[in-house]
Amino acid sequence: MDKRVLRERMRRKKRQMMIRHYTKIGLSVVGLILAIVFVVRGIIVPIAHRIAGGGSKSTVQAQAETEEEVQTNSDAAVRQPLKGKSDTDKITTMTAGWHEDANGKWYQNADGTYFANGFQDIDGVTYSFDENGYIQTGWVTKGVKDYYFNDDGSYDPSQVRPMLALTFDDGPGQYTDELLDCLEENNAHATFFMLGQNVSAYPDAPKRMLEIGCEIGSHSWDHTQLTTIDIDAVAKQFSDTDDALMQACGQTSSVARAPYGDGNTDIYNTVNKPFFMWSLDTEDWKLMDADGDYNAVMNGDLTDGSIILMHDIHEPSVKAALRLIPDLIAQGYKLVTVSEMAEAKNVTLQNACYVDFWPSTLSNGGVPGYNGGADAATTDSTDSSDNSSSGDGSDVSDGSDGSSDDSNYSDGSSDDSSYDDGSYDDSYDESDDYSDDSVDYGDGSEY
Secondary structure (H helix, E strand, O other): OOHHHHHHHHHHHHHHHHHHHHHHHHHHHHHHHHHHHHHHHHHHHHHHHHHHOOOOHHHHHHHOOOHHHHHHOOOEOEEEOOOOHHHHHHHOOOOOEEEEEOOEEEEEOOOOOEEEOEEEEEOOEEEEEOOOOEEOOEEEEEOOEEEEEOOOOOEOOOOOOOEEEEEEEOOOOOOHHHHHHHHHHOOOOOEEEEOHHHHHHOOHHHHHHHHOOOEEEEOOOOOOOHHHOOHHHHHHHHHHHHHHHHHHHOOOOOEEOOHHHOOOHHHHHHHOOOEEOOOEEOOHHHHOOHHHHHHHHHOOOOOOOEEEEEEOOOHHHHHHHHHHHHHHHHOOOEEOOHHHHHHHOOEOOOOOEEOOOOHHHHHOOOOOOEOOOOOOOOOOOOOOOOEEEOOOOOEEEOOOOOOOOOOOOEOOEOOOOOEEOOEEOOOOOHHHOOOOOOOEOOOOOEO
């Protein structure tokens, strides 16, 4: 073999060996540096802080929360240890307190951890940290509740996002899927009070309702007026509907609505579900006009905690809803199910009748199962001039007179769709049958 070729190969081999050698040395140095950093941060720094008296005031206050307190609050932040690559921007920081990098603002604890994925009080101010440990601003949702955090990350309890519960009766029908598309696209929820006979005709609808976060309710089997039949027949109306729902989606209804809103304590207890009326009746079944339905809602009483009645079996109603849903959200409203509304307002639902979850109604004791809380009105409930903000500058009436001009009901009844023995009768007049101007809540009280 040519000696020049041999010498060249030997030089290449020596060069490769040298590169490997220095690479090993470099990796060892990097590993040693990282080990020193973790030792300093995890052991030396905490010891130094203890010797120095615990560090800054903010550090002491942040560390004061015990593990037991964290476990009792599902919204509380957790102490997240530095993991490595995902914490590259934090790993070079060795001092306790607030820090900021290209990704945002975060808080360093004395033990080398940082707060993440929840709420944390620091120096008497509540902050919300995302899963990566950075503070959040604007609206933050935890469960069914929304919290507002200012630009500096501080919690602002004065900001309240008003809630509305859209409810649709008598379906499902041929237009329901289009309505569900709109709800899903806008991340909005609604409650569907369905007739058992229609569930059997459209079995795929209830399943999709649940998949997108909506609530399934029962409106009886065929819209029979419940007070005109015996209690066993009432039970069958709802048990048959639940059977149909179970076959369609594997779940029975969680809530109920009486046809024509006509119910009483015996019916509520027999069906064994919370019953819901409404505070705003669009009368869409009578108008049969998309513009009229839209205006009935947008010009109606949209107090935080309102329950709105519509029907997804009518095309104009669904067309109106397709406009209403994004427009209401744009005005700052959150569209939720009736059960989500109850949970957010700190109400434990009972076998009773619910008309609304207005702050004034809550504070007046007009909502069965209300457990108290900040949602109740703090001012005189008879002051109908009070308004609450929707969060975007638009005014929302607080409905503090406890009544609504958009719904007419007496003795717990109202004409919600003018079904009569399974067919429409637009001449139905509730005043022919009910006249005592009260709603039987099912708990011994009347509204």
